[in-house]
Amino acid sequence: MIEPSLTDNSEYPSLLIVDDDEVFCDVLSKALTKRGFSITCAHTIDDALNLAETSTPEYAIVDLKLSSES
Template sequence: MQTTPQRLLIVDDDEMFCHVMQRALTRRGFEVTVAHDADEALAQVRRSPPQLATLDLKLEHTSGLKLLPELLAIVPNCRVVVLTGYSSIATAVEAIKLGAANYLCKPVDADEILTAFGREGGDPDIDIADNPPSINRVTWEHIQKVLQENDGNISATARALGMHRRTLQRKLQKRPVRR
């Protein structure tokens, strides 16, 4: 008896990433569809509800955190893994609170994504860093937290942080600082 492959939706505005992941996950037996923005993702979900989805945190016109509850409202049992190249503690916590099954920092490969889908709970044996994060990383985390509190509003975040809006925009355009 042949089983129906699980449907997996990839939501990411990076077309090359989508192409590579779609090929890799299709080879692993999934029925993979791709969406490059929130409207396309919601249309795909309504048309063919997936059991699994990857959701990029930073889409071109919206945040994956805004799309996550909408997606789960349509398909409540969908397991969603949030992916990002702009990781922060604040966005990881919010993603989990909003219903994500897991949160991964890019770059990732198909095996890491599949492992993230399979994880049901936390790992008490995870390695704890020997050294604290750098001051630059702590600053990045704080900016992300305040940005989240202000619903992504750059001007309100700049006021809350006591910095000029353009300075904040420059800081946000940089890649996050490594730990």
């Protein structure tokens, strides 16, 4: 599942979080939004790849141990 950006202002640096732990994504998204980032979360590899086709985030935080089932 792809979670939309918490802020839709293009003036903010964009960041993609790829992690199958939805709680972690939510907590990190809220913290980084307060620091001025526009956040999008992807919980599966497929969702992250689909996002890469339509947008290019300036930064990404990726779970290196993302399960292959995700």
